[in-house]
Amino acid sequence: MKAYVNAAPQDRSAAAEAWAASAPDEYACSGLGSASCIEEDAATRAPPGLSFCRPAPPGTPCRGGGGACTPAGCAPRQRAQPQAWQPQAQTQQPDQQQQPDQQQTQQQRRRRRRGLLDASAPGDAGASAGRWYDERFVDGYGYLKLKVGTKPSKARILPNFLGTSHEWGRLYEYARTGEALEAFAAIFRELGPNPVLRIGGRSQELLKAAPSDGEFEALRALSSKAGARFIIGLPLEPNDPGLAKSVMDKADAKLGGSILSFGLGNEPDMWDRRIGGYDAKGDWKSGFANYLTQFHRTANALSGCTRVPGGALPWVKDGGADIDPSKVPSGASDADGDGVADTLEFGGAAGPVGGGGDAGRTYDAWGGSVGGAAGGGPVGARSLGGSGRRLAGAAAAAAGEGSRARFIGPSWHDLKLTPFSLQTMARTGACYLKELSVHYYSYFGADQAHVQTILDESRLRDSVARFSALRMAATDLGLGLRIAETNSAVNGGRAGFSETFGAALWTADAAFEFARAGATGMHLHWGVGGDPERGGPAYVGVQTNYMGGDTSKPYPSVHAPWYGYLLFSEATRGDYVRFTYTERDPSSSCESSVKVWSLIGDPGRSGNTGPASNMLPPSTLRVAVINKDADRGCNVELRLPGADPKGHAELHWLWNSGGVAGDGVGVMWRGQTYAGTTDGRLTGQRDILNIAPAFQDGGEVVYKVAVPPGTAALLVTAAKIKE
Incomplete structure (x- = not known):
C-alpha cells in the first residue's frame, strides 16, 4: 500500500501491478482489484499520500477463497473480525433492490x-x-x-465573518451582463447567506465625486442576488466633508438597508503627509491627536451627533463638535504622539485553541493593566454589549442618538497602533462609532519571496498577538474590532507565492486565527479585481476576466487563494x-x-x-x-x-x-x-x-x-x- 499511495499519480498503475505480483493476498484486500479507483486517482490528480481507493469490504475472498479480508489484511475465514472495525456503516453495502437515485436519496436523508x-x-x-x-x-x-x-x-464566530475588500472602480463589471451577475453572485454566496463586501481602500481617498450610478447598481444587484451587505468607504484625507456626505447620501439612496457601516478614511498612517489632520482653519498638523480631531469633526457632522455620550472628556470642546488636540492623551508607549507604539512588546502566545490564548498579555489601558486567562477562543473577550457600550448606548439613547453609530475607523494600515490610542478614539466616538477597524498585511524583504514565507508560523503568531491586544482594548469599551483589509502581502501581493496554493492554506489558517482572537470580521483585499489591460493583483481570490478579451463579457476567474475561503466557510x-x-x-x-x-x-x-x-x-x-x-x-x-x-x-x-x-x-x-x-x-x-x-x-x-x-x-x- 505504501508504494502505491506514495507514488505520483502517473506512476500508480505500474505500482499497482507490481504490488499484485509481489503480494497477491494483500493486493486482493487493498481494493485496487478494479481499475476504476486507480483511474480516478489519476483523473483527480490525488497527491502522494492520498488515494480514493478503499480497502475491500470485510469478508471479501482471498487466499484463493480460503481466507477473508479484514482490516488487518487477508486472514483465515475462522478468524473473528475485530469489533472496533465494525461501525454501523462500515459494510457500505447498498440494498440491491434499490435504484441508484433511491440509494443516494436515502443516504442524504440519513446525513x-x-x-x-x-x-x-x-x-x-x-x-x-x-x-x-x-x-x-x-x-x-x-x-x-x-x-x-x-x-x-x-x-461565537459571527455569521459571514470572512468577507472581501474592493477598491472603487470597475465594480460595475459584476453586473455588466445577466450572466456575469449570476456568476459573481454564485461566488459571493459561498461566503455565507449575507456576505459582507468592504468597498474602499486607497481609492476612497482619491474620489473627486461620488462613484457612478453603475458602481452602486452593481452592488444593489449583488445584494438582491447574493444577499450581500456593504461597508462603504468615504474620503477623509482631502478634508472635504461635503464630498464624504455626497457619497454617503448616494449610498443610502441606492443601497438602503444593505449598508452595514461606513468606513471613514483609509490608512491614515499612510497618507501623503503620514499621520495628522486639518484643524478647523484648514491648516495641516502632524500627529495622532490632530488626525483624531479631523476624524471626529467629520464623523460628528455626518452623523448628526450633538454631544459626546458617556460623560465629558477633557479634550472635547464646543459641546462635542470639536477637539482640542493639545489635550488628547497618549499612552506611555507612544512618546512621539503618532499613535504607533515606540516598542512593541506583547506577552503570551497566540495559536490554535488550547495553545494559551491571551495568557499574560497586557497593554496600556484606561483603568489599568488588563490580562487574559489561558485557554481556547478569544479569552477575556466580553460581549459586545459590555459595560462600555452599555454606558455609551444609554447616554446616546437619552440624547436621541442611538441610531447614529454608523462609522468604523481608523482602518490603520497595520497592527502597530497602540491600544491606548484605539481606546482614545473609541471614547471620543462613542456616539457615532459602530466598531473599530485595522488592516493587516505580512511584510517581506526581497530575499523572502517564496511561498514558505507566508506559511511561517512565528510570523503569523506575532501578528495575532498584536491584534489580540488591540481587540481587548476595543472590547473593554464595548466595541468590536474588524480587520477591514488584509491579504498575504502588501501592494497587490507577491508574484510567485500570493497566487499559489500555499496562499490558500494561509488564508484559511489566518481566518481561523483572527476569528479565534475575537475579530468581528476579516476582509481579503482584491483591489480592482481585474483590469482588461493589467489583469488583477497577485493575491486576488477571484479575478475579473473577459471572454476572448471582450470587455463586454466579464466573468469570474477563480485563483488558488479562493479555495482557502471555501475551507473556512464550510468549517x-x-x-x-x-x-x-x-x-x-x-x-x-x-x-x-x-x-x-x-x-x-x-x-x-x-x-x-x-x-x-x-x-x-x-x-x-x-x-x-x-x-x-x-x-x-x-x-x-x-x-x-x-x-x-x-x-x-x-x-x-x-x-x-x-x-x-x-x-x-x-x-x-x-x-x-x-x-x-x-x-x-x-x-x-x-x-x-x-x-x-x-x-x-x-x-x-x-x-x-x-x-x-x-x-x-x-x-x-x-x-x-x-x-
Missing part, C-alpha cells in the same frame, strides 16, 4: 438527520455515494495525537458556531506547521438564526487540519469524547496536484474544481468521503487521518455540545 448535510446545499445531487476513507497511517509521516472536546468557548457554516478546546498529546511529533482547529455548532440552513433549539438538527463537530509543511505529512489521531460512538464522520479534502507552490489549476476541493469554469460554480462530482472510527477507547471515539504535505482536511461528525 441530514445527523446534521452532516445542509438540506439546501447546492450541487449535492451529484455527490458520490458510499465512498469510504482508508484511515491507515502512512509510514514516514509525523504523528499528532489530539483530544478534541465539545465544550465550546464563549466567543464555520451554521447558526451558532464556536471554537472548542483541544489537548495535544506530548508524544506528538508533527511541528507547529500542522494546525488543527475544532469548532462546534448547529448547521442550520440560513446561518442567520440564533442559538440551537429542538427544531434544529443535531450539532456538528468540525475539525480542520491544515498541513502547511510542504515536505512532510502528518498522521493525525483525533480523539473525540463527545462524538456519536455509533455514527461516522465525513472528510472534506483540499489539495493541489502542484503542491503548495502550484497555482489554482490543479486545486481540488471535495473532488471539485473551478478550473476552466466561467459561471462561478465548482465543476465535477462532489466527493465527500465517509470515515468510520478507527476504534473506541473508553468514552472517546477515535478517528485516524493521514494528512499529506501541503494539504488540508475537514472532518465533520454529529456531536452534542457540552456547556
Whole structure:
C-alpha cells in the first residue's frame, strides 16, 4: 500500500501491478482489484499520500477463497473480525433492490438527520455515494495525537465573518451582463447567506465625486442576488466633508438597508503627509491627536451627533463638535504622539485553541493593566454589549442618538497602533462609532519571496498577538474590532507565492486565527479585481476576466487563494458556531506547521438564526487540519469524547496536484474544481468521503487521518455540545 499511495499519480498503475505480483493476498484486500479507483486517482490528480481507493469490504475472498479480508489484511475465514472495525456503516453495502437515485436519496436523508448535510446545499445531487476513507497511517509521516472536546468557548464566530475588500472602480463589471451577475453572485454566496463586501481602500481617498450610478447598481444587484451587505468607504484625507456626505447620501439612496457601516478614511498612517489632520482653519498638523480631531469633526457632522455620550472628556470642546488636540492623551508607549507604539512588546502566545490564548498579555489601558486567562477562543473577550457600550448606548439613547453609530475607523494600515490610542478614539466616538477597524498585511524583504514565507508560523503568531491586544482594548469599551483589509502581502501581493496554493492554506489558517482572537470580521483585499489591460493583483481570490478579451463579457476567474475561503466557510457554516478546546498529546511529533482547529455548532440552513433549539438538527463537530509543511505529512489521531460512538464522520479534502507552490489549476476541493469554469460554480462530482472510527477507547471515539504535505482536511461528525 505504501508504494502505491506514495507514488505520483502517473506512476500508480505500474505500482499497482507490481504490488499484485509481489503480494497477491494483500493486493486482493487493498481494493485496487478494479481499475476504476486507480483511474480516478489519476483523473483527480490525488497527491502522494492520498488515494480514493478503499480497502475491500470485510469478508471479501482471498487466499484463493480460503481466507477473508479484514482490516488487518487477508486472514483465515475462522478468524473473528475485530469489533472496533465494525461501525454501523462500515459494510457500505447498498440494498440491491434499490435504484441508484433511491440509494443516494436515502443516504442524504440519513446525513441530514445527523446534521452532516445542509438540506439546501447546492450541487449535492451529484455527490458520490458510499465512498469510504482508508484511515491507515502512512509510514514516514509525523504523528499528532489530539483530544478534541465539545465544550465550546464563549466567543461565537459571527455569521459571514470572512468577507472581501474592493477598491472603487470597475465594480460595475459584476453586473455588466445577466450572466456575469449570476456568476459573481454564485461566488459571493459561498461566503455565507449575507456576505459582507468592504468597498474602499486607497481609492476612497482619491474620489473627486461620488462613484457612478453603475458602481452602486452593481452592488444593489449583488445584494438582491447574493444577499450581500456593504461597508462603504468615504474620503477623509482631502478634508472635504461635503464630498464624504455626497457619497454617503448616494449610498443610502441606492443601497438602503444593505449598508452595514461606513468606513471613514483609509490608512491614515499612510497618507501623503503620514499621520495628522486639518484643524478647523484648514491648516495641516502632524500627529495622532490632530488626525483624531479631523476624524471626529467629520464623523460628528455626518452623523448628526450633538454631544459626546458617556460623560465629558477633557479634550472635547464646543459641546462635542470639536477637539482640542493639545489635550488628547497618549499612552506611555507612544512618546512621539503618532499613535504607533515606540516598542512593541506583547506577552503570551497566540495559536490554535488550547495553545494559551491571551495568557499574560497586557497593554496600556484606561483603568489599568488588563490580562487574559489561558485557554481556547478569544479569552477575556466580553460581549459586545459590555459595560462600555452599555454606558455609551444609554447616554446616546437619552440624547436621541442611538441610531447614529454608523462609522468604523481608523482602518490603520497595520497592527502597530497602540491600544491606548484605539481606546482614545473609541471614547471620543462613542456616539457615532459602530466598531473599530485595522488592516493587516505580512511584510517581506526581497530575499523572502517564496511561498514558505507566508506559511511561517512565528510570523503569523506575532501578528495575532498584536491584534489580540488591540481587540481587548476595543472590547473593554464595548466595541468590536474588524480587520477591514488584509491579504498575504502588501501592494497587490507577491508574484510567485500570493497566487499559489500555499496562499490558500494561509488564508484559511489566518481566518481561523483572527476569528479565534475575537475579530468581528476579516476582509481579503482584491483591489480592482481585474483590469482588461493589467489583469488583477497577485493575491486576488477571484479575478475579473473577459471572454476572448471582450470587455463586454466579464466573468469570474477563480485563483488558488479562493479555495482557502471555501475551507473556512464550510468549517464555520451554521447558526451558532464556536471554537472548542483541544489537548495535544506530548508524544506528538508533527511541528507547529500542522494546525488543527475544532469548532462546534448547529448547521442550520440560513446561518442567520440564533442559538440551537429542538427544531434544529443535531450539532456538528468540525475539525480542520491544515498541513502547511510542504515536505512532510502528518498522521493525525483525533480523539473525540463527545462524538456519536455509533455514527461516522465525513472528510472534506483540499489539495493541489502542484503542491503548495502550484497555482489554482490543479486545486481540488471535495473532488471539485473551478478550473476552466466561467459561471462561478465548482465543476465535477462532489466527493465527500465517509470515515468510520478507527476504534473506541473508553468514552472517546477515535478517528485516524493521514494528512499529506501541503494539504488540508475537514472532518465533520454529529456531536452534542457540552456547556
